Amino acid sequence: xxxxxxxxxxxxxxxxxxxxxxxxxxxxxxxxxxxxxxxxxxxxxxxxxxxxxxxxxxxxxxxxxxxxxxxxxxxxxxxxxxxxxxxxxxxxxxxxxxxxxxxxxxxxxxxxxxxxxxxxxxxxxxxxxxxxxxxxxxxxxxxxxxxxxxxxxxxxxxxxxxxxxxxxxxxxxxxxxxxxxxxxxxxxxxxxxxxxxxxxxxxxxxxxxxxxxxxxxxxxxxxxxxxxxxxxxxxxxxxxxxxxxxxxxxxxxxxxxxxxxxxxxxxxxxxxxxxxxxxxxxxxxxxxxxxxxxxxxxxxxxxxxxxxxxxxxxxxxxxxxxxxxxxxxxxxxxxxxxxxxxxxxxxxxxxxxxxxxxxxxxxxxxxxxxxxxxxxxxxxxxxxxxxxxxxxxxxxxxxxxxxxxxxxxxxxxxxxxxxxxxxxxxxxxxxxxxxxxxxxxxxxxxxxxxxxxxxxxxxxxxxxxxxxxxxxxxxxxxxxxxxxxxxxxxxxxxxxxxxxxxxxxxxxxxxxxxxxxxxxxxxxxxxxxxxxxxxxxxxxxxxxxxxxxxxxxxxxxxxxxxxxxxxxxxxxxxxxxxxxxxxxxxxxxxxxxxxxxxxxxxxxxxxxxxxxxxxxxxxxxxxxxxxxxxxxxxxxxxxxxxxxxxxxxxxxxxxxxxxxxxxxxxxxxxxxxxxxxxxxxxxxxxxxxxxxxxxxxxxxxxxxxxxxxxxxxxxxxxxxxxxxxxxxxxxxxxxxxxxxxx
Numbered sequence: 001x002x003x004x005x006x007x008x009x010x011x012x013x014x015x016x017x018x019x020x021x022x023x024x025x026x027x028x029x030x031x032x033x034x035x036x037x038x039x040x041x042x043x044x045x046x047x048x049x050x051x052x053x054x055x056x057x058x059x060x061x062x063x064x065x066x067x068x069x070x071x072x073x074x075x076x077x078x079x080x081x082x083x084x085x086x087x088x089x090x091x092x093x094x095x096x097x098x099x100x101x102x103x104x105x106x107x108x109x110x111x112x113x114x115x116x117x118x119x120x121x122x123x124x125x126x127x128x129x130x131x132x133x134x135x136x137x138x139x140x141x142x143x144x145x146x147x148x149x150x151x152x153x154x155x156x157x158x159x160x161x162x163x164x165x166x167x168x169x170x171x172x173x174x175x176x177x178x179x180x181x182x183x184x185x186x187x188x189x190x191x192x193x194x195x196x197x198x199x200x201x202x203x204x205x206x207x208x209x210x211x212x213x214x215x216x217x218x219x220x221x222x223x224x225x226x227x228x229x230x231x232x233x234x235x236x237x238x239x240x241x242x243x244x245x246x247x248x249x250x251x252x253x254x255x256x257x258x259x260x261x262x263x264x265x266x267x268x269x270x271x272x273x274x275x276x277x278x279x280x281x282x283x284x285x286x287x288x289x290x291x292x293x294x295x296x297x298x299x300x301x302x303x304x305x306x307x308x309x310x311x312x313x314x315x316x317x318x319x320x321x322x323x324x325x326x327x328x329x330x331x332x333x334x335x336x337x338x339x340x341x342x343x344x345x346x347x348x349x350x351x352x353x354x355x356x357x358x359x360x361x362x363x364x365x366x367x368x369x370x371x372x373x374x375x376x377x378x379x380x381x382x383x384x385x386x387x388x389x390x391x392x393x394x395x396x397x398x399x400x401x402x403x404x405x406x407x408x409x410x411x412x413x414x415x416x417x418x419x420x421x422x423x424x425x426x427x428x429x430x431x432x433x434x435x436x437x438x439x440x441x442x443x444x445x446x447x448x449x450x451x452x453x454x455x456x457x458x459x460x461x462x463x464x465x466x467x468x469x470x471x472x473x474x475x476x477x478x479x480x481x482x483x484x485x486x487x488x489x490x491x492x493x494x495x496x497x498x499x500x501x502x503x504x505x506x507x508x509x510x511x512x513x514x515x516x517x518x519x520x521x522x523x524x525x526x527x528x529x530x531x532x533x534x535x536x537x538x539x540x541x542x543x544x545x546x547x548x549x550x551x552x553x554x555x556x557x558x559x560x561x562x563x564x565x566x567x568x569x570x571x572x573x574x575x576x577x578x579x580x581x582x583x584x585x586x587x588x589x590x591x592x593x594x595x596x597x598x599x600x601x602x603x604x605x606x607x608x609x610x611x612x613x614x615x616x617x618x619x620x621x622x623x624x625x626x627x628x629x630x631x632x633x634x635x636x637x638x639x640x641x642x643x644x645x646x647x648x649x650x651x652x653x654x655x656x657x658x659x660x661x662x663x664x665x666x667x668x669x670x671x672x673x674x675x676x677x678x679x680x681x682x683x684x685x686x687x688x689x690x691x692x693x694x695x696x697x698x699x700x701x702x703x704x705x706x707x708x709x710x711x712x713x714x715x716x717x718x719x720x721x722x723x724x725x726x727x728x729x730x731x732x733x734x735x736x737x738x739x740x741x742x
Contacts, residue, residue, distance in 0.1 A: 030114035031522060032099050035121050037418070039096030042125060043089045049132070050084035051485065053077045055478055058442075062475035064463040074459035075142040076161070080132070082145025083165065086261065087172055088128045090399065093407060094268040095120075095179050098207045100418065102183055104513035105201045107192025107531070109524050112185035112563055116178050123175030131168030134161050141165035144457065146258065147228070149239035149250045154232050166229045173218050173225075180214035181570045183207055189560045192512070194531030196556035201511045201534070202291055206271030209295045210264055213302065215570055217260035219578035224253035227585065230679060235669035238585065244672050248313055249588065253581060255306040263302045265399055266366075267295060269406030270337055273359050276413050277341050279509045280356040281348025284547065287340045288534060294333030301330040311382040320379050327377035334370055338363065354428030358409035361436055365401030369394055372447070387457075390450025396443045408435070408488070415495070416502030420518040423499065427491040431484045438480025445470040445477075510535035531556070564717035572724045575687070579728050582683065586676035587741045601666055601673075603657065604737045610653030611733050614688070617646035618726045621695075621719055631709045633702065640699050643722075647692045654685050680732055687725045694718050 026034060057077055060069040069077070103111055111117050134140045139159035143152040152162045187200065187208045200208075227238040228250070237243035239250050270291075278285045285291060305326040307315060315323075341363055350356065372394040376382045385391065408431075415423050449470050454461060461467055505514040514537050516525050529540040533547035624639035661667075661674075668678040698718055701707035707715060734740045 030110075030118055032103050032111045032114065032117060033418075033520065035117055036096045036098070036100030038121055039092045039099060039124070042121075042128070043093035043096060046084050046088035046092075046128065047485075050081050050089055051482060053081040053084065055482060057081065058475040058478040060459060061461070061471050063472070064461055064468050066460055069459060071459045072142065075144075076135075076140040078457065079141045079144050079147075079165070080135075083131065083141070083169075085399075086145060086265070087169065088124075088131075090265045090403060091176060092124055094207075094210070094265070095124075095176075095183075097272070097407075097410060097414070098183050098210075098268065099179075101414065101513055102186055102204055102207055103190070104516065104520060104524055105204050105511050106187060106190060106195055107512050107525065107528050108186060108190040111182050112190055113182050113567065116567075117182050120175040120179035120182065123178070124172050127168045127171030127175065130171065131164055134164035134168075137161070137164070146254055147250075148254075149228070149247045150241075152228060153239060163229070163232060166225050166232075170222060170225050170229075173222050176214055177218055177571075177574050180211040180218075181567050181574075184211040184215065184570055185563055185567050187211075189563050189566055191556070191560070192528055192531060193558065194536075194556045195512075196554050198289075198292075198554040199531065199534045199556070201271075202274035202285060202288065203268070203271035205292050206267045206274070206295060209299050210267045212299055213260045213264045213267070215574045216303070216577055217257050217264065219574050220253050220581055221257035223578050223581040223585075224250055224257075226582075226683070227253075227679065230668065230675065236675035236679075237669070237672060238589075238675060244589065246588070248310075249585065251310050251313065252307070255309045256303070256581075259306040259309065260302045262398065263298055265403050267298065269362070269403040270295070272406045272410035272413075273341060273362055274337075275511065276355050276359045276409050277344050279413070279507050280351040280353065280359075281344050282351070283344060283348050284510075284535065285340065286343035287336075290336055291340050294336040297333040298330060301326060301333070305330055308377060308382070311379050312386045324377050324379055328374065331370065331374050331377075338367060338370075353412070354423070354425055354432060355409045355412040357429065357432045358405050358412065361432065362402055362405040362409060365397055365405060365439070369397030369399075369401055372397065385450055387455050388450035389446040389454045389456050392456050393443045393446035393450060396446075400439060400443070405435070408432075413507070414513075415492075416506050417513055417518050417520070419496060419499075420502050421495050421499035422502050422506065423495045424491050427487055427494075431487040431491065434480050434484030434487060438477040438482075438484060441477025441480065442474045443477075445473050449474075505537065505541075508541065510538040512536060515540065562713050562716075564713050565720060568717040568720040572720060575724065576728075579680070579683070579731075582676075582680045583731060583735055586680055586736065589672040589676055591742050601661065601664070602737055603660070607653065607657060607733065607737055610650050611729060613646045613653070614650040614729055615726055617643045617650070618723050620646060621722055625712065625715060625719055628702070628707070628715055629709055629712050633705070637699065637702050640695060640702060644692055644695045644699065647688060647695065651685060651688055651692070654681065677736060680736065684725065684728055684732055687728070691718075691722050691725050695722065 026038070029035060029038075056069065057074065060066050060074060099111065099117065103109065131141075137160055139161040141147070141152075141157075141161040141164060143157055143162055143165075147162065147165060150156055152165075187204055188197075191197075191200065197205075227236075230236045231238050231240065231245075237245040239245050239247055241247055274285055274291060305323055307313075307319060307323040308327040311320055311323075345360075372390070376385070376391075376394065412423055412428055415421075449467065450456075452464070452466060452470075454464075454467055461471075502518050504516070504518050507514070512528065512531075513520075515529055529536045533539055533551065533553055535547050539546040539548060620639050620643040624636050624643060627636035627639055658678075666674050668675050695718065698707060698715055
């Protein structure tokens, strides 16, 4: 552990000078606040797109036997609606709020890596464009936002829509992981003096948990997407049961990502509510430690409950029991938060403005979604309701009744800080009631439709008793929500033009973002108040009632991890999950195989020799790092050159092996062994190649003298990556070549 190695003044100096063209100034910006606003605006745009798709579906479902949409168009719309709302609305808007407010709330001048921050946004932007470009090809994806196989394989979706879906999600996934690494590093390493992790605002704490979830969960989706793309483009059979593949494997990998994704979306909403309720109750959050600790419990338990989405698959009694218990357990830390928020409201000096209305609306509606989620933890209930509209209702009560209401609350709370103007309260209350009425009309009745047997994912339905009435109510409710959204957008536009001037802290709020101007200057702060409690702005404005006088919190010891190495380790954690799941696929498929193929097609001895070259490169890298620290330039250049040579030699050995396999007509589509072998070793080879390129950059910097002992931490971050690819190869060699787990 070292004191932060990058000065904050260096970070702000990365921001380009203002250009004469405002649009170019925004496109080229590195300011975390502007990037946050661009994330939010992108999410608002896609909210309109996803909302329009939902309205078209509700028109189709308003009447039985309706022909407004064709079955194919309905499938495309519900696929794109789900994908858009999860990946292009939910995740970007939360990333936008995190980008804008996390540095402010921890007292930093910018995020840890401003250029990486901009890269993450543009990956999301272009990934979203590519995904929606599929409509222009006449074949948008049509297999559902979960893209279950075999529906998403070539046999059932031969057009390009699913390919656009896969590539778009992979591109957006890269941006999401880079953004999560940035938020994680900012919170851990760039907190202001006095801001210990036990003093950070709960929104910051929730964003820290969300970043961990993204780093560790998104690679599961990426590995599944990679295998599906290889199936579709290269003819392999990962998910083709007729050739030995497994359709259930897709569900496992998707939901290993998909269930943590629910908490990726809802945890920041918890954080927003945990900021709004205390401020408008005029008291600290009740049980800060319990709220923070329960979030850690959710992160840990969230990885062990994915298969409750798969009770109908037939995993077996013991698996069902395990995941049912896990699903019930995860309700406990979530329930703790609900009791904490309720206790904070109890006895407070409540101010029922629009932000507080949406916060209380969140509390009530999220509880309904949580209770129906507990119902699905009971396997018999899940079997009856899993493919009905009851699931649709549950999911939307969590992510709309929960997340969207939290987002509206946060918008009314933080809009004055972002713009310097207040939103209109009358319009806000009007929007609130339109949304409460419309939301409950749309989704409450779907619980009853589900219990009456209406299946989800169908484009029309028969005129069964009660179905038409309830679907008509649901469709009318969607119109109310659309009108409420228009009121919200009108409120924003009118307030930006002629809204009441906000001032720096119109709510008399508690946290550091309210210690600067509205909107904040480029450098965020001219000065910071002394941080001695969890409410430093309250302490500054009310010194006679300062929290630190009555409640002691753990002091900040001043230690901050090294930024480059912290980012490298975060990236390695993400890549480790990716390779782990690829190796699990290899073990699953080849353990079941009756044929021992490795001994007949792989030259274990030759590959073992080339493996020694790669492992030796870790030793030479370590030596080069020692020479760099000692300032011995010539010895450093020689050792690093030898490391690069050893890496290239290993790649040459892999190319030799590939050539031999291809000459013997063993390709990626030959069988499951060849598919898993080429996929695992191919992705490893790509990582080794990227490492060699990074080492070459370090070598050039060393020769020019720009890589000196003062930048050992940068070289060490590259070393973390290089040692990782070596460790991965040890696992690959042991499992594939030596057959240790077969």
